[in-house]
Amino acid sequence: MDTDSKAKLTASSPILLVKDVVAAANHYRDAMGFHYDRFWGEPPNFVILKRDGLFVMLRQADDPKHVVPHWTVADKLWNIYFWVSDVEMLYSEFLARGAKIDYGLCDQPYGCREFGTQDLDGYDIAFGQHIDQTR
Numbered sequence: 001m002d003t004d005s006k007a008k009l010t011a012s013s014p015i016l017l018v019k020d021v022v023a024a025a026n027h028y029r030d031a032m033g034f035h036y037d038r039f040w041g042e043p044p045n046f047v048i049l050k051r052d053g054l055f056v057m058l059r060q061a062d063d064p065k066h067v068v069p070h071w072t073v074a075d076k077l078w079n080i081y082f083w084v085s086d087v088e089m090l091y092s093e094f095l096a097r098g099a100k101i102d103y104g105l106c107d108q109p110y111g112c113r114e115f116g117t118q119d120l121d122g123y124d125i126a127f128g129q130h131i132d133q134t135r
Helices: 021-032 087-097
Strands: 015-018 046-051 054-060 080-083 101-107 112-118 124-130
Touching: 015 021, 021 046, 021 054, 021 087, 087 101, 087 112, 087 124
Parallel strands: 015 054, 080 124
Antiparallel strands: 046 054, 101 112, 112 124
8 A cells, every 4th residue: 555645643632631721721831832822611621732833732620639640650650751852952941931840851761861840730741852862
């Protein structure tokens, strides 16, 4: 079969359950540089965030007990991992924005230089770059 005639995946979006969708969206905007156009629902309960062509969807949980960051179930596991073009520049940007840094820039044994943030709901979000691309 000709691979050019197949439908191609063009993007993906993690979806996180949050306690307060408006507060969470504003945190992603202010601390991490995402933006959004609008909320859905009355009262608002859903938003699509975007940065650099990538998306994160937030849905307000019906019950706060459903907000379960992965690290609370499996040690040091993120909810989202973004690959980035310049991890050191992004780290500096996040520091300037006042993002909550979960762990600072470090080189990992799996070949990535990365850092992690934590959002208002305790989700760990990491940003990394292959080490051979950072030098």
